[in-house]
Amino acid sequence: MSEGKLDRRGFLAGAAGLTGVALSVGAWKPVFAMESASAGVVRDLVPAVQKVGQISFTLDSAPAGFLTFAVGGNATGDVVEQKVEGELFTRKHIAGVKYEDITINFGTGMSKGFYDWIKSSFSGQATPHSGAIAAAEMNFKVFQKMEFRNALITEIGFPALDAASKDAAKMTLKFQPEFTRMTKVGGTVGAAPHVQQKWLVSNFKFTIDGLNTNFVSKVDAINVKLDYAAGETRFDQLVRINIPNIKIRIAEAHAQDFVAWHEDFVINGNNSTENEKIGSLSFLSTDLKTEFFRMDLSGLGIFALDPDPLMRTDTIRQTTAQLYCDKSIFSFKV
Secondary structure, three states: OOEEEOOOOOOOOOOOOOOOOOOEEEEEEOOOOOOOOHHHHHHHOOOOOOOEEEEEEEEEEOOOOOOOEEOOEEEEEEEEEEEEOOOOEEEEEEEEEOOOOEEEEEEEOOOOHHHHHHHHOOOOOOOOOOEEEEEOOOOEEEEEEEEEEEEEEEEEEEEEEOOOOOOOOOEEEEEEEEEEEOOOOOOOOOOOOOOOOOOEOEEEEEEEOOOOOOOOOEEEEEEEEEEOOOOOOOOOEEEEEEEEEEEEEHHHHOOOOHHHHHHHHOOOOOHHHHEEEEEEEEEEOOOHHHHHHEEEEEEEEEEEEEOOOOOOOOOOOOOEEEEEEEEEEEOOOO
16 A cells, blocks of 8 residues: 555455545545644554454444444545547546445444434434444454444345344444544444344244234345435435335245235225235344334235245245335334
8 A cells, every 4th residue: 555545445344444535524624634744644544454343333422332244435536537629538537526325234232312313214304413433353442433424324224034044133224424534543442332132033023904924934125215305415305215015925825815915906906095004024032022123014015926836845835925015114122
């Protein structure tokens, strides 16, 4: 690496660190203006080879918990090409800077303020927040830190669920910062606001009003996307929350309610708003009673029902149902 330059790749959990570079915006100074322009300042921001033991997340200056993965926040320039008459080569220059979305992965144990950020965005009250992501060794000593400013959530991802799996469950959050900057490292990360409890992808409950859903064995991952209108400022307002279609798997021998619903709603055409259903998806602890998170679902309509192909096998036959969903409300318990 040449002196005076930073590696601009995002950091990955288990790899050497978190990056993200910011130019001067408003009252914030760029990385290189924090102290003198000496090479020593730059070296302070570039750690030796490290192994990530902890990834700490701070929201609005308050500890928000620990992450399992984080990437993004890098600054990139918009390259503009300019053809000059009489010259063979095209001249190029940078006409602006933009910052990548930041993606983080997390489980239980985050702060109430963090989950409130998700809940308020779900309800259409998206509010920008600032914070920081710090990479630390196993002894909690910080070796890289990136601060972000005025971030808005753009995507909320819920894990794929499988009653037969023993894998840990994690949620994903993507947010767009107004800008980021690397800061000088030092100090340690504090304790998590709450104890992180065990959460598995097999621990869930899916319900639809009036239907037997006790034999739903799988639910595909659900990624909720938030769209904003561009204006004089970076974003003027949240204009759409897109709840994706939901795909589930049910034991065929216990799918009679879904077969009847599909016949009435799709084949017979009784699919007006009054015929749509409500339901919920609960993400549970290992006791299968305590809710960590819940998605209340409304405007549910079935549009496809596909039994497994006919073939000789010892595997229990399943049916795949696909549903659309108009609206969802997110809730949590900490």
